[in-house]
Amino acid sequence: MTGDAEFDLLEPEEVEGVGDEWEEIDVSDTDADRIARERDREFSQWRKRIKNTEQFKVEASVFDDATFGALYKLVQDGYIDAFGGPISTGKEANVYTALGGDTARDELGRAESPEVAVKVYRINASDFKDMRGYLDGDPRFEGIGSDKKKVVTAWVRKEFANLKRARAAGVRAPEPLAVERNVLVMEYIATDEGGRAKRLNEVHVENPETAFEVVREYMRRLHRAGLVHGDLSEYNIVFHEGQLVVIDLGQAVTTHHGNAREFLERDCQNIANFFAGEGVDVTADDLYEFVTADEDDDDA
Ligand SMILES: Nc1ncnc2c1ncn2[C@@H]1O[C@H](COP(=O)(O)OP(=O)(O)O)[C@@H](O)[C@H]1O
Ligand SMILES: [Mg+2]
Numbered sequence: 001m002t003g004d005a006e007f008d009l010l011e012p013e014e015v016e017g018v019g020d021e022w023e024e025i026d027v028s029d030t031d032a033d034r035i036a037r038e039r040d041r042e043f044s045q046w047r048k049r050i051k052n053t054e055q056f057k058v059e060a061s062v063f064d065d066a067t068f069g070a071l072y073k074l075v076q077d078g079y080i081d082a083f084g085g086p087i088s089t090g091k092e093a094n095v096y097t098a099l100g101g102d103t104a105r106d107e108l109g110r111a112e113s114p115e116v117a118v119k120v121y122r123i124n125a126s127d128f129k130d131m132r133g134y135l136d137g138d139p140r141f142e143g144i145g146s147d148k149k150k151v152v153t154a155w156v157r158k159e160f161a162n163l164k165r166a167r168a169a170g171v172r173a174p175e176p177l178a179v180e181r182n183v184l185v186m187e188y189i190a191t192d193e194g195g196r197a198k199r200l201n202e203v204h205v206e207n208p209e210t211a212f213e214v215v216r217e218y219m220r221r222l223h224r225a226g227l228v229h230g231d232l233s234e235y236n237i238v239f240h241e242g243q244l245v246v247i248d249l250g251q252a253v254t255t256h257h258g259n260a261r262e263f264l265e266r267d268c269q270n271i272a273n274f275f276a277g278e279g280v281d282v283t284a285d286d287l288y289e290f291v292t293a294d295e296d297d298d299d300a
Contacts, residue, residue, distance in 0.1 A: 006242060007207075007214045012170030012221060030153065032070035032181035043072055053083065066149075067120060070181040074118075078103030079178045079185045081113060087196045092131075093121045093250075097188055097196075104177055108187060115190065117174065119159075121152050121182040131155050134230065134251050137258040152182050155250055159184055162227060162249035169225035171218045172245045189240045189247070197245065200234035200274070208278035214244050215271055219291045223264070227252050230263040233270035264288065 035043055047068045063071075074080045084097035100108070100116040108114050131151050135141040140161070144154050156179050163176040163186065175187040189197040205211050215237065222229060229236070229252050236248040253260055265288060272284040 007210050007244065009214065009217060010170040010172060012225075013168045030066075030070070030181040031073045032066045032183075033149075034069070035072055036065040036069035043069070046072055046075075050083070063120070064123065067123075067182060070183045071118075071120075073180050074178060074183060074185055075101065077101075077178065077180075080104070080116065080118065083118075084115070087117070093119050095119045098185075100177075100185075104185065107177055108175060115188040115194070116177065117186050117188040119156075119184040119186070121156055121184075123148055123152050123182055131251075133259070134253055134257075137256070138253055139256060140254070149181075156182055156184050158252075159250035162252040165225055165227060166222060166246065166249060166252075169221045169227075171221050171225075172240075172243055173249065174245065174247060189238055189245050191240075197238035197240045200237045200239070200244075203239055205278055208275055208280050211244060212271075212275040212278075212280045212282060215275075216287060216290055218244070218246055219267065219271070219287070220293070222252075223255060223291050224295060226255050228255060228257070228260045228264045229267055232267035234274045264291065 047065075050068065050071070051063075071080065071083075078101035080098045081101040082099040084099065086094055086096050088095040096118045098116050098118050100114045102113075104116050105111075105113050132146070135144055135151065135154060135158070138158070140158065141154050144150055160176040160179045163173050166173040167175065174189055176184065177187065178185045191197055200211075219229070219232065227249075229246065229249060231248060231251050232246070236246065238245050238247055253263060257263075265284070268287040268291065269284040272282045272287050275282050
């Protein structure tokens with residue numbers, strides 16, 4: 001399926017310096033909490049109806065009341081019209097497809113309602129402690145504290161901001177549409193047949209050299225935009241319309257973060273391992289050097 005892929009790169013937008021200009025991220029009481037607390041009749045009926053649909057029957061543990069509140073808000077705001085099924089159950093989050101509402105359609109500039117991906121973080125996820133290690137040291141999240149809800153809310157906002165920033169830097173990534181408490185709505189990356197786009201580990205890469213050059217350039221662009229992905233591997237890159245798309249930027253940190261170097265080294269190791277296995281002549285060290293090279297030296 002990837003044989004005829006003609007990779008090309010996007011033109012990056014002008015981005016400012018690295019990391020310091022991030023706005024502070026507000027994680028005070030959310031609309032979702034308010035909706036869940038007030039439980040007006042309309043919300044209660046909606047919640048009951050949704051709970052009885054087939055795909056949500058097994059989701060009781062994911063969808064606490066405030067998560068229903070968040071989904072309800074996203075429906076009201078025109079981001080979601082109807083829920084589809086689950087496409088992934090991960091350690092911290094589940095991903096679903098949904099039919100986007102009018103706002104999603106307009107923001108994505110589509111003629112018809114698009115499918116969207118809805119990533120729902122579980123507030124009580126067991127790996128929640130790990131999140132702290134990524135948030136601490138990120139200037140955007142100073143003073144978040146250790147309240148679980150706040151940490152997860154901050155995390156989702158970070159994922160939204162990271163996706164925006166990656167795209168502005170010329171890295172293909174899903175367009176983020178909305179965040180509400182522990183829920184992120186974004187562009188759905190699909191196959192031609194409408195299924196979720198295949199991950200790099202799920203396809204036969206016929207032109208690994210070119211694919212590697214694109215991934216390497218993405219890593220460099222992210223880095224120059226002040227970001228380190230932090231979980232980059234063949235599992236978080238998908239194929240879409242002959243192009244490579246980077247996903248799962250929740251854990252991405254700014255290059256100022258105390259562990260940024262370690263995370264980048266690990267990303268380089270993962271990517272080098274994968275492409276070396278595909279026959280590309282690459283080492284993690286070479287890749288690291290490429291990614292972190294000074295812009296001034298590009299033509300040297
Ligand atoms: N925007 C999207 N479009 C299509 N599929 C997606 C999208 N986001 C996530 N997925 C699918 O869901 C899986 C899990 O999402 P991801 O963001 O990687 O979360 P996790 O942290 O659980 O790995 C991905 O591997 C991908 O197959
Ligand atoms: Mg992932």
